[in-house]
Amino acid sequence: MTEEMVLPVLAAAVQAGTPIFYATVGEILMERAGILNLGVEGAMLLGALAGFWVSMVTGSPWLGLAAAAGAGAAACLLHGAVCTYGLANQVVSGLALTILATGLANFLGTPYIGLAAPGFDPMPIFGLREIPVLGPVFFTQDVLVYASYALPLVTGVGLSHTRWGLRLRAAGESPTACRAAGLSVARLRMGACLVGGMLIGVGGAYLSLAFTHLWTNGVTAGRGWIAVALVIFAFWRPGRAMVGAYLFGGVMAFQLRLQAAGTAVPSSLLLMLPYALTIVVLAVSSRWGRFLGAPAALGINPEPSE
Amino acid sequence: MALVVRKRREPLPWWGSCLVFLGAVAVALAVGGALLALQGKPAWRGMAILLGSPVGSVWALEDCVLKAIPLFLCALGVGLSFRMAVWNIGAEGQFALGAVGATAVALTWGATLPALVLLPLMALAAMLAGGLWAMIAAALRVWCGASETIVTLMLNYIGILVLEFLVFGPWKDPASFGFPMTAEFAPAAVVPALPGTRIHWGVVICLVVGVLLSVVLRASRAGFEIAVCGQNPAAARYARIPYATWVSVVLVVGGALAGLAGFLEVSAALGRLQPSIMTGYGYTAIVVAWLSGLRSGSVAVVALFLAALRVGLESLQLDLQVPAAFGTMVEGTMLLMVLVGGFWTRYQIVRRSA
Numbered sequence: 001m002t003e004e005m006v007l008p009v010l011a012a013a014v015q016a017g018t019p020i021f022y023a024t025v026g027e028i029l030m031e032r033a034g035i036l037n038l039g040v041e042g043a044m045l046l047g048a049l050a051g052f053w054v055s056m057v058t059g060s061p062w063l064g065l066a067a068a069a070g071a072g073a074a075a076c077l078l079h080g081a082v083c084t085y086g087l088a089n090q091v092v093s094g095l096a097l098t099i100l101a102t103g104l105a106n107f108l109g110t111p112y113i114g115l116a117a118p119g120f121d122p123m124p125i126f127g128l129r130e131i132p133v134l135g136p137v138f139f140t141q142d143v144l145v146y147a148s149y150a151l152p153l154v155t156g157v158g159l160s161h162t163r164w165g166l167r168l169r170a171a172g173e174s175p176t177a178c179r180a181a182g183l184s185v186a187r188l189r190m191g192a193c194l195v196g197g198m199l200i201g202v203g204g205a206y207l208s209l210a211f212t213h214l215w216t217n218g219v220t221a222g223r224g225w226i227a228v229a230l231v232i233f234a235f236w237r238p239g240r241a242m243v244g245a246y247l248f249g250g251v252m253a254f255q256l257r258l259q260a261a262g263t264a265v266p267s268s269l270l271l272m273l274p275y276a277l278t279i280v281v282l283a284v285s286s287r288w289g290r291f292l293g294a295p296a297a298l299g300i301n302p303e304p305s306e
Numbered sequence: 307m308a309l310v311v312r313k314r315r316e317p318l319p320w321w322g323s324c325l326v327f328l329g330a331v332a333v334a335l336a337v338g339g340a341l342l343a344l345q346g347k348p349a350w351r352g353m354a355i356l357l358g359s360p361v362g363s364v365w366a367l368e369d370c371v372l373k374a375i376p377l378f379l380c381a382l383g384v385g386l387s388f389r390m391a392v393w394n395i396g397a398e399g400q401f402a403l404g405a406v407g408a409t410a411v412a413l414t415w416g417a418t419l420p421a422l423v424l425l426p427l428m429a430l431a432a433m434l435a436g437g438l439w440a441m442i443a444a445a446l447r448v449w450c451g452a453s454e455t456i457v458t459l460m461l462n463y464i465g466i467l468v469l470e471f472l473v474f475g476p477w478k479d480p481a482s483f484g485f486p487m488t489a490e491f492a493p494a495a496v497v498p499a500l501p502g503t504r505i506h507w508g509v510v511i512c513l514v515v516g517v518l519l520s521v522v523l524r525a526s527r528a529g530f531e532i533a534v535c536g537q538n539p540a541a542a543r544y545a546r547i548p549y550a551t552w553v554s555v556v557l558v559v560g561g562a563l564a565g566l567a568g569f570l571e572v573s574a575a576l577g578r579l580q581p582s583i584m585t586g587y588g589y590t591a592i593v594v595a596w597l598s599g600l601r602s603g604s605v606a607v608v609a610l611f612l613a614a615l616r617v618g619l620e621s622l623q624l625d626l627q628v629p630a631a632f633g634t635m636v637e638g639t640m641l642l643m644v645l646v647g648g649f650w651t652r653y654q655i656v657r658r659s660a
Contacts, residue, residue: 038455078642087653088645091393091455092596096645099589100638106631107341217631222463229456268471275460275467279446282457287450304311304653 009253010137017249018145022203023227024241025151026196033192034172036299038094040200041224042101043075047204049105052215056117061209072201073194075101080193084186090299106217119209120144142210152239168192172295175302185302229278233285235293251277310658318651326647334639347626359621360614368504373613375508379567380591383560385600390536390556396458397564398588399465400436404565405572406469407435409579416492424494429569436565437558444554466584487580497574506574520602593637597644
């Protein structure tokens with residue numbers, strides 16, 4: 001294997017991993033606040049559709065991106081409201097959100113299948129792109145990829161060094177203590193849904209605005225679920241999520257290239273790779289990480305106090 | 307004066323949950339109608355077609371029952387694990403594997419064995435395949451603590467790809483003009499219809515399985531232990547109830563039931579294996595299971611209702627060119643509304659003067 005063959009695959013891995021990365025960080029924020037969101041797949045799909053549609057109508061991918069963030073946030077806020085105010089089972093509510101959003105996105109999106117919208121194209125950064133190995137892999141990407149490099153730092157610092165981050169984590173670790181301190185668990189959790197949902201929506205928009213500039217039904221293809229699994233792999237830390245997302249991006253890019261190269265391996269078997277890897281990664285990280293990471297009140301709705 | 311949320315002292319009577327169900331259906335239909343109107347389609351006529359066509363003819367009624375059969379079996383399996391707060395959402399993949407298992411038997415012995423031996427053998431192979439597929443999730447949950455939700459979901463994607471691999475590759479019928487499908491099953495491998503109808507014997511299987519399962523859950527030690535595990539895992543462990551074993555059992559039995567549904571679908575409904583048997587029964591089963599409040603009797607009612615919705619949607623697709631995803635959306639809205647409605651069955655809002 002020569003450098004000319006490896007570097008494009010690595011660059012493609014970063015690109016393919018970016019939507020998963022956004023979604024994973026969004027899910028981490030929500031889970032840190034105690035909201036288990038199994039609706040990531042659906043929220044991503046809605047983000048992808050909203051981003052595509054607004055970008056197509058207005059001609060501005062930036063407006064599309066804003067719409068995607070809004071759609072993702074709306075979907076996650078709906079889940080958050082059903083759980084925190086309706087005190088509903090978080091697992092079932094997340095599943096309901098995915099079913100609803102998948103149907104909605106495919107229903108609304110059907111007329112636009114095959115149409116193209118303006119999106120984000122690669123913009124190599126002069127100077128940085130000359131760095132050997134790192135340059136071609138990390139600095140010949142599009143704006144959204146560059147923005148994602150800041151995510152671990154921003155969310156990491158946000159969670160551990162800001163007042164809002166600490167309170168948000170308290171809502172996920174001990175809602176009772178949080179409440180005793182006079183904070184509103186519901187409001188903190190809804191805040192996490194808002195910000196996390198925006199990131200998840202952007203992850204979806206990456207698929208329809210940067211990865212391709214097209215809308216297809218089911219464009220997320222399980223990436224939302226991979227993101228949910230990656231949260232466990234990342235032990236609820238944004239930095240580790242980056243590693244996991246690029247790992248999955250690598251497998252997806254590798255699999256696509258093998259298909260394009262016309263190997264003897266049937267395409268259905270190659271397509272299984274990311275899903276099989278998710279199971280393996282989940283099994284291994286669950287075994288190792290059983291006693292660290294998961295917020296104590298994850299998936300638990302505090303009962304109303306009388 | 308302020309409003310406060312309070313837990314209900316006594317649970318809402320049965321009509322409460324009926325009301326919640328009807329309310330959820332109404333909201334879901336309203337959202338659906340509004341979206342139709344937004345797309346410039348006649349909303350009222352759409353709703354009339356959606357609700358009217360399933361009961362409009364004997365043919366449509368038979369269709370409802372035929373579609374309810376796989377939904378019922380999958381939902382029983384999914385609901386069984388939900389009782390234990392084990393989130394098996396892999397009925398879709400287990401259904402696919404069941405179809406694959408039954409097809410393997412049909413293609414191998416279809417020409418040589420009589421129906422009386424062949425059909426039970428196909429059913430057995432399907433249940434085994436579906437059960438083993440679910441066993442992967444059970445093993446990873448028990449040994450590694452891996453979330454069964456995500457594992458079963460990933461197994462859905464893989465299961466469908468296994469099915470596709472087979473019908474595009476080794477099992478492809480050379481006479482199919484390149485379409486991905488197996489050869490048509492031998493007559494002995496097709497589940498026959500009840501005399502005078504289009505409904506096949508699968509409906510009798512549903513009856514037997516449904517009654518058997520509710521008797522086991524209500525009147526046996528197994529049912530009691532599963533109930534305890536579902537209510538309070540810590541108490542179950544303290545009482546030496548083998549929690550991990552029951553987790554595996556509910557997952558594997560659920561897989562076997564979905565596999566059985568896959569067998570019926572591939573044998574009775576299509577008579578050959580092809581990717582179009584995957585129409586999302588496994589996902590709708592989740593909605594059925596939860597909407598029925600995990601009661602076996604209600605599962606049949608809700609399965610019939612959602613099957614009728616699918617039949618109505620098919621007419622809607624033909625008459626108004628509405629995409630199939632419309633049905634998924636209505637189902638999702640219904641599920642979400644039932645969850646919201648659940649609040650009123652458990653809590654009440656009372657006034658309290660400050």
